[in-house]
Amino acid sequence: MTLFHFVNCALLTFGPHVVYYSATPLSEYDTLGTSIKAAVVYLLTALIKLVCLATFLKVPENEGFDPYQEVMKVLIGLVDVAGLYFALTQLTHRNISQNHKFQAVGLGWAFADSVLHRLAPLWIGARGLEFTWEFIFQGLEANANLVMTLSLAALGSLMWLRKNKPRTLIPIIYACAFLLATMPSITSYLRKALEWQTREVVGFEIFSSLVMAFFSWQLFSACQRPL
């Protein structure tokens, strides 16, 4: 019966990615290659981040919140942004519109993130007899992460792929992008320093991802008007 639970949680974690791909025009324009390339770039980025973390961070003695360490983690988190930049600009994509490019890259990125971070605990933990809410929370986090990655990819494509943008919006774009990039640090701050419970943190993640998605959507459509 617990294989049932595993299947449920896997659906919750990976289902939305598949649904997104098949529901939007991405599947019609056959952008699977782009997503796969973005996933590979994510893997490489994750490896580089691991090496940087191992080199620069000390093992924490107590469980508390160390500002210096967190700042280091934020800087290393910007490696993520660099990886996304690479995936968006440097990879050769086929002729797909910018609209779909950022979606495909964001989707591939988020899917790789989910698989790498959430598949292993799911496979090992959810199949046991013991029932915990942990994996359901993890699935919800994966959903929120997908939305945030898509928003970040959208803002990234605005920053790097679109040459003429309304002057006034540029700082807002960069601010939103920075906020999204540092989201992992914000959640870890909430968890450790303010000691929020898991469900509160997941709720915050979902709420903030929806808010940020709304803002990025507005910015994106605002920048599309001249064209």
Next chain:
Amino acid sequence: MAAPATTEAFSLSYSMFSLLLILFACVELGDAASAVHVYRLIQYDLAGVPLGSRISHLNHHATSLPIDPNADLSRSALVVPLLDLDLSFLRDYITKKKPLGGLVILLPQKLSNKFGDFGKHVDLSRVKSVLNELEDLLVHAELPYPVYFAYESSTFDSLLGDIRGKNFSSQPATSTNGGYKLVISTSEAKKLSPPTISNFQGWLPGQKDGDSEQLPTIAIVASYDTFGAAPSLSVGSDSNGSGVAALLEIARLFSRLYSNPKTRGKYNLLFGLTSGGPYNYNGTQKWLRSFDQRVRESIDYAICLNSVGSWDNDLWMHVSKPPENVYIKEIYDGFSEVAQDMGFSINVKHKKINISNPRVAWEHEQFSRFRVTALTLSGLSAAPEFLQSTGNLHDTRKSADEKAIARTVKLVAESLARQIYGHKGKKIDIFADGSSLAVNSHHIRSWLDLLSRTPRVAPFLSKNNPFIAALKKELSDHTVEVHVQNEVLDGAFTFYDSTEATLNIYQVAGVTFDFLFLMVLGSYLIVLFSFLVITTRGLDDLINIFRRPAVRKSKSA
């Protein structure tokens, strides 16, 4: 163009996925909410009759009291604290052979060696009486389901609290409702080979005057093995750890006297540690049979020690010859003299032996059957029944008092010394407190502690066990000509192994929860799909998905 690329990509992702899966499947992690050490009820056959708990693995939902008398418990494991157990209900269940998935009885933590701060102030005398009745019931019945003992802990407290809360809503936990699942995964218990019993003997030879023949011998004997409802918990501190500790202390005291030729008495002293006690003292019988007849005849009398750790003011001397017998009277007078000086009384109890009855209630009866005068000193006033008072669950370290053992040691040592050195009737204190021959209560305490940590049920105590080696070494330190006799236990006993296991407690959610979750998830994904189609392609596209066959038909037409 598109097809080869997609298949390529698909096969790549598939192989990566499967590789990752295989990698992660190799990592094993424990996944139970809690794992507790539990001890199984003994499983044995007596003359072909199967007795005790016949099954060792368990995989059922947990339930607890109060239960509906008509409820079907064949798929549930009943978890019950000892003092909440209703013995008449259990007796009813057993005699009517009603099916039960499993039984886990929680013992008060005070009985364990690692007693911490947990546990209310438990009335140990009430625990003792309940345990006696319970053990009697369980050991002599056939139970075709697993029965385990565990110590109370906070884990079980929270488990029982949760189960009781569910019980009040009158919904027993099943696979569709959730609750707790108790899993003990061990293989079926296998028959053990017939148990070896090891009898130890050590001599303290007396001082011969040149040409005199065989010196008379006085024997001091105690049986060291136990039998109880839970073999892993059967430490028998009082029955008969106290006897063993007393014997070793007496051996130590007399070895000090006998090591100096000037203080060596004109009696040989024979110390015997026998096994097979609970089984009608079978080991003692084999030990005596192994003696040369002349040696046996030279034994003046034997003192058997049994349960000397729990008496206050009355010590009992059990005999099989009538108390008016000259030898018995002499020994009794010697003892009561010393007892009076020490401030307590000795009472004689006479129990005739019936040769045709195979039941041997006291160790001295085996001696009497070989026509050797013998007596048993015990704190018990009545002869225990078969398999009773041989290391029960309540007989742990706290039930044996080293002061009582020390007084027994002093009594026996003084009386023996007065007889050996011919000081009968004199006011003399050979083993005076504070002297170099004082009874050493630290020695008694350390042996009592060791005995209370070592379960000593004969079939599970192999002859290579370190405890056996320790006994042999201790005897060799104080006596000479130490000899170990290994025999196979007689009689119609067959034992089975698997006495300890680990109980895993899982909190499960039940199938209904999984189905509900699947419904919710399915509707979420469908809503997400529709939302995305509507926002990116328009509402018409969504409707077109469901109308596709119709559209195609019209196109082809």
